[in-house]
Amino acid sequence: MITWLPGAPSVRHFFIAKGRPTLAAVHEIARRLPVGGTRRLLAENPLVPIALGQRPEVIDCFSLRLLAARAPDAGAKFWGDLQAQRYTAVILIDWSGAKGSELPAALADHTSLGVRHFYG
Numbered sequence: 452m453i454t455w456l457p458g459a460p461s462v463r464h465f466f467i468a469k470g471r472p473t474l475a476a477v478h479e480i481a482r483r484l485p486v487g488g489t490r491r492l493l494a495e496n497p498l499v500p501i502a503l504g505q506r507p508e509v510i511d512c513f514s515l516r517l518l519a520a521r522a523p524d525a526g527a528k529f530w531g532d533l534q535a536q537r538y539t540a541v542i543l544i545d546w547s548g549a550k551g552s553e554l555p556a557a558l559a560d561h562t563s564l565g566v567r568h569f570y571g
Contacts, residue, residue, distance in 0.1 A: 484540050492508065495542065
């Protein structure tokens with residue numbers, strides 16, 4: 452499924468603005484995870500688990516919201532998996548550049564037309 456919303460954050464826009472991620476950046480993400488934190492990753496960007504030698508489990512926030520709206524059981528299963536900590540880490544693309552403690556507020560304040568469709 453391919454989606455595009457005018458004004459919504461996109462991987463292409465992110466790469467143009469901030470550059471492509473490097474292997475060193477991926478290893479920095481892995482270094483920040485707790486011990487065993489790379490055992491099972493859920494990521495928006497498949498590069499992270501691939502660079503760490505794993506099969507990627509990828510999340511598309513927009514598609515997940517659509518699926519959960521149409522099939523509430525699928526949404527409930529996903530939230531159940533998160534609550535049961537099936538994943539050792541969930542890695543999202545940070546479009547804001549905000550500090551981790553300020554990220555929820557940064558997402559809420561984002562002026563992109565599509566941000567609420569992606570993150571609620």
